Amino acid sequence: MLGLAGHLLSSTRDYHDEVTWWYFLIPVSYAFGIFPTAQLVAGLLGHDPTEEGSGNPGASNVYRVAGAKAGILVLSGDLIKGFTPALVCYFIDGRFFGLLAGVAAMLGHIFPVTRGFSGGKGVATIGGVGIALYPLVAIIAVVIWFPIMKLFRKASIGSLVLIGIFPIGVLINSSGSLREFFVSLGASLIVLSRHSKNIQRLISGDEQAID
Numbered sequence: 001m002l003g004l005a006g007h008l009l010s011s012t013r014d015y016h017d018e019v020t021w022w023y024f025l026i027p028v029s030y031a032f033g034i035f036p037t038a039q040l041v042a043g044l045l046g047h048d049p050t051e052e053g054s055g056n057p058g059a060s061n062v063y064r065v066a067g068a069k070a071g072i073l074v075l076s077g078d079l080i081k082g083f084t085p086a087l088v089c090y091f092i093d094g095r096f097f098g099l100l101a102g103v104a105a106m107l108g109h110i111f112p113v114t115r116g117f118s119g120g121k122g123v124a125t126i127g128g129v130g131i132a133l134y135p136l137v138a139i140i141a142v143v144i145w146f147p148i149m150k151l152f153r154k155a156s157i158g159s160l161v162l163i164g165i166f167p168i169g170v171l172i173n174s175s176g177s178l179r180e181f182f183v184s185l186g187a188s189l190i191v192l193s194r195h196s197k198n199i200q201r202l203i204s205g206d207e208q209a210i211d
Helices: 002-034 037-044 059-066 068-093 095-110 123-133 135-152 155-173 178-193 196-204
Strands: none
Touching (some): 068 123, 135 155, 155 178
């Protein structure tokens, strides 16, 4: 009886410690995603991506309004925003916790409380999560994405391809983990919803190409 009670007490303590980590690191991950990469990089070059081009504070728009180097810097920064919390939380409590933290960072990027919940579209940030937790899926996605981008020269088409690949790749890579699949699917649908205007422009033929 004493052994059973000790085991239950230890399990309760471990569960409490795990929940404490989750309560702390999920909000921290969201806050990490809020960092205004596009505004900072473009601002140093005298541009405001929320007022120029498509008005989206993301790598593609910064590329258009401030140049290739600025666009690459923003892309790298947004990847890091998803990669870092996902990897840190993976080492703390496994891949599912890493995925939740990465999605929280993505939500911070898309819906930053500091900017009226109006942020970027989340593709690069969720891409960083993929690189950290599902590297094989990320490699396959890039291999598929690259020729499509070369052919169509439209960032939104490439983004839609990546969004479609991500949850399917997660399901295969995670050996059928339904909770990882549904979290990744939910994240992909949120990112997809942020591309509704791009989809309309693609249909009408008005979507801007990347030169």
